[in-house]
Amino acid sequence: MKKVFKLSLAPVLAFSMMLTGCGTNNAANGGANTNAGTATDAPAEATAAPTDAPKSDIKVGMVTDIGGVNDKSFNQSAWEALQALEKEAGIEVKYLQSKSSADYQPNLNQFVKGGFNLTWGIGFDLGDAIKLAATENPDANLAIIDSVVDAPNVQSVTFAENEGSFLVGVVAGLTTKTNKIGFIGGAESPVIKRFEVGFKAGIAAVNPKAELKITYAGAYDKPDVGKSLAATLYNDGADIIFPAAGATGNGVFNEAKSRNKAGGTKVWVIGVDKDQSIEFGDDVTLTSMIKRVDEAVKKVSQEVIDGTFKGGITTLTLKDNGVGLPETSKANVTPEILAKVEEYKQQIIAGTVTVPSE
Template identity: 65%
Template sequence: MRSWMKTTAGLMLAATLVLTGCGSKPAQEGAAGDKPAAEKPSGSKKAEGFKVGMVTDIGGVNDKSFNQSAWEGLKKVEADTGASVKYLQSKSDADFIPNLNQYIKDKYNLTWGIGFLMGDAIKTVATQNPDAKLAIIDNVVEAPNVESVTFAEHEGAYLVGVVAGLTTKTNNIGFVGGLDIPVIKRFEAGFREGVKAVNPNAKLTINYTGAFDKPDLGKAAAATIYNDGADIVFHAAGATGNGVFNEAKDRVKSGKKVWVIGVDKDQSLEFGDDVTLTSMIKRVDQAVIRVTTDLIDGKFQGGKVVTLGLKDDGVGLPETSTKNVPADVLKKVDEYKAKIISGEIKVPEK
């Protein structure tokens, strides 16, 4: 299950998590020339002629977090190996199967489904096309031609909960989620337990928006929580979370100091250090790179499930946390991280 993780720990530790921003129009296909930018392959490379397709969930490839990180991973594969990579965006779950089947029809070597919501569609397409190879992030699909990658989000979220609990000035903290699904509940549970461990008197307000692609809902949810006295909000809401940052920026401009804890990527690079306290990063890009490269090298692990947690450096805090998180707080984070890795602390998933 973790056969490749130990050998790649060094790679993950050193990995650059954020490349450049991407942009695309909804429901369009992305190809080699699309942003986020990456150097085009030059010369003869081992995977020239190899084709990899990616289908986003409804958050879209330009969500500045989850889908974007996966696409950046594929762009890195393209630059390093010469493989051809493309994506298709899904406007709704009705697009999942047609988009996946487009790559199957075009005989792509590997087809990615990004996100928990893609689970049923991946299962259906994999069953109907047993010779095709597929992979999914954030869900487990039991099929011999599908490799599944999940993350221990609750472990990383616990650590940013420690940051929030030790940093809040108002003892009032918020969490904004997207859809109420298991992967987001893991974020919520870990964050709740981290806050509680260091600041049991802190109030935690939970708000699920019901969407991953509605920044306006994220902004409204954050406004409600900040109005109630919170000074820190952690989001796990994809592109909806962009609205949380927008609300925080509006308040900072008006002289009210509030913070956002980002998700999936180091979101300070997108939204700035003035509002980003830290981020709970998920190395989706590295998971995509590893599975895709394994297939190129003839080592595809169909039927396997890989779970990345703190001990695998699959989740955690970015190095930029030192800009806004005090050194003594980061020291506490390291202490709790060690306890989670050793098993002394078992973080609940819900």
């Protein structure tokens, strides 16, 4: 079963709380409202989440991929969504942080066996673990971001990353001064490939003279690797880099900030998943390719609260406002370029422009 629901990008970022907490591999200490991490790791907001709604018996658990809950990317977006729902609906929410892929199955099982009404797996890498948990626990409700799991008790949420990446490719192609642009992926997967090929197509559509240099970090939790790869790309003349690599991409921002502070050629980073200008600033963030993971997590979790949850596939596209650019793009992107972005957006929605996905 495939269903599509409408999301709104009117709010640039629905949830602005920045987390610094780290999860543990203990269900009793898994969520921010249960002292996840140490006292110095978890801010007061994370250890005590007051609710505006009557207490509910619904419990929703979330298992991160190895990027972690504070990746400033899709894990963080998902957790912020659950925190907001906790406050609004009075439900109990917890997370478990995966230090390696070996943690996926036991983390999922802690929530499933613990009687949670919904268990989320955040990221493509959790697909096999979600499938096994769903098969072994047919009465449990599970959901996953960025992967399709064929099971009647799993809601799979995917995004048209290629369409949103095409639009930031248009921005990059029309903004670059050196005609050299970089892309840094995390681990190679169909999801990251959609980012790559959409970005490449967007650049080519408006600036066929621009050269795109593509590299992969092989990890989503290595900011030091991201910083090193960014240094190489910038040294080779790139003035814009688009990292689709989770927390690894944070290192790209760090490298760009250092270079801009030192002077010389102005360099930019294109954010991913969230409006990363909020975290890293307009001085280095050209724009961002937003995936509304936050709204998707809230929508599916609300279905559990309402008793309407069903397994199936939810695909969020440009037409559904599931991907796109934030309003803060106006800080650094000229009105002329934004008009060109809007032109391509409408063509993609109308089907007159087809963006490759692989």
